[in-house]
Amino acid sequence: MIARRLLALAATPVLAALLAGASQGGGATPGAPTAGDPYFPQSGDGGYHVVQYRIGLGYTPASRHLDATAVLTSRATQNLSSFDLDLSGLTVSSVRIDGRAVAFSRSGVKLKVTPAHALPKGRTFTTTITYAGVPKDVTDPDGSADGWIVQKDGSVFVASEPQGAMTWFPSNSHPLDKSTYQVSVTVPDGWTAVSNGRLQNRRSSHGRTTFDWRETSPMAAYLATASIGKFQVQSYRTASGLPVYNAVDPAEAKAAAPVLARIPAVIAWESKLFGPYPFDAAGAIVEHAHGVGYALETQTRPIYDRAPDLDTLVHETAHQWFGDSVSLDRWKDIWLNEGFATYAEWLWDAQHGGPSTAQRLATDYALPAGNDLWAFPAGDPGEAANIFGTPPYERGAMVLEKLRERVGDRAFFTILRSWAGDRRYGHGDTAQFIALSEKISGRKLDSLFATWLYGQGKPATL
Numbered sequence: 001m002i003a004r005r006l007l008a009l010a011a012t013p014v015l016a017a018l019l020a021g022a023s024q025g026g027g028a029t030p031g032a033p034t035a036g037d038p039y040f041p042q043s044g045d046g047g048y049h050v051v052q053y054r055i056g057l058g059y060t061p062a063s064r065h066l067d068a069t070a071v072l073t074s075r076a077t078q079n080l081s082s083f084d085l086d087l088s089g090l091t092v093s094s095v096r097i098d099g100r101a102v103a104f105s106r107s108g109v110k111l112k113v114t115p116a117h118a119l120p121k122g123r124t125f126t127t128t129i130t131y132a133g134v135p136k137d138v139t140d141p142d143g144s145a146d147g148w149i150v151q152k153d154g155s156v157f158v159a160s161e162p163q164g165a166m167t168w169f170p171s172n173s174h175p176l177d178k179s180t181y182q183v184s185v186t187v188p189d190g191w192t193a194v195s196n197g198r199l200q201n202r203r204s205s206h207g208r209t210t211f212d213w214r215e216t217s218p219m220a221a222y223l224a225t226a227s228i229g230k231f232q233v234q235s236y237r238t239a240s241g242l243p244v245y246n247a248v249d250p251a252e253a254k255a256a257a258p259v260l261a262r263i264p265a266v267i268a269w270e271s272k273l274f275g276p277y278p279f280d281a282a283g284a285i286v287e288h289a290h291g292v293g294y295a296l297e298t299q300t301r302p303i304y305d306r307a308p309d310l311d312t313l314v315h316e317t318a319h320q321w322f323g324d325s326v327s328l329d330r331w332k333d334i335w336l337n338e339g340f341a342t343y344a345e346w347l348w349d350a351q352h353g354g355p356s357t358a359q360r361l362a363t364d365y366a367l368p369a370g371n372d373l374w375a376f377p378a379g380d381p382g383e384a385a386n387i388f389g390t391p392p393y394e395r396g397a398m399v400l401e402k403l404r405e406r407v408g409d410r411a412f413f414t415i416l417r418s419w420a421g422d423r424r425y426g427h428g429d430t431a432q433f434i435a436l437s438e439k440i441s442g443r444k445l446d447s448l449f450a451t452w453l454y455g456q457g458k459p460a461t462l
């Protein structure tokens, strides 16, 4: 009787966790198999923080086969009896903790790891995962391909927002958990592998070349890349000493060249507006990719599915401050990334012979009530399928223009710089942005944000 009641109770998560902890002896419990984000409940994991990823990939374009090892240095944030990593597809052959083989199991996109002994809260440990197979991209709720996206010739476009990191490495894949990265990729001679940050080393032996990349600033897993192609490479330093590394598919080289030549100017211009460029490297990856249809602000080195236009370059570069250095706490707040990057385009255009930002606002406002723009509020997309819809981008930019109109240029640009500066390498949410805006401007702004950020449909007046 007692046993049966206990069993029934064990079905509740809290008691199950307590019982699991009790059996470990030290009150240790499993880490949650989610970061708790309602838009992507499968993404991310609780109970530990990944300090550093060291990812070694061996890739063969002809067979699409990947042979890989990931070494994660993590810190337990609770007494941990087991924990999960995000991994989609691929075959795991072993998992080691601090060098010792441990038990693991797969279920859906979760790789569950059970150490021999519970890991006490605060303990730093390394998890080494050996895995292989032919990676497969995932389809996002909006229907787009995400993750390790292979092209006909075996080249790979790797862009993982919001959930594609799990298609190529085991990760705690939510922007709440940011880490440094070392990515080494071995490919046949003649192929080039490009990741984030700086190229540390490049060596060839037995017909294969290894590229060692290092990203030293904290990075969300979705911003990691390891893109592979027969690229034309260009590397140089800007006047201020920032190393730029561009990798371009030959089919896009001619169209891309004049736009990529503006990278130093765009970074210098945005640095004046938003504060110092946050990272120690820059550049671009330009592919000739089919079935993608978007660019991504991969940290330090945005990736483009074709030669970008200048507005797209301005947009992805602005994300280095807004989205990459200052990350989201939850996907619902996506306008903090997309609205800001879109507003950077508005500012660029206004200062380079285009319409003023006030004109842009007025033109958008003139769109009829049935337009996509008014489909849902920028600050509350409602569901994961909407996060890359028009409102977070375009209405997000409108919100910033309304804010600027209200508080004046001086306060407005102080707000943008403080947002990027105070939260550099960290996180922010919408409530914190509103609080900062009110503090710097000295005004009550709740009705402005209620109408422009959270209002349903088209506001009654401009």
Ligand code: ARG
Binding pocket: 140, 142, 144, 145, 146, 161, 162, 294, 295, 296, 297, 315, 316, 338, 388
């Ligand atoms: N953040 C990217 C940009 O606007 C868009 C990524 C779209 N990704 C997707 N899976 N639909 O710069």
Ligand code: ZN
Binding pocket: 315, 319, 337, 338, 341
């Ligand atoms: Zn964007």
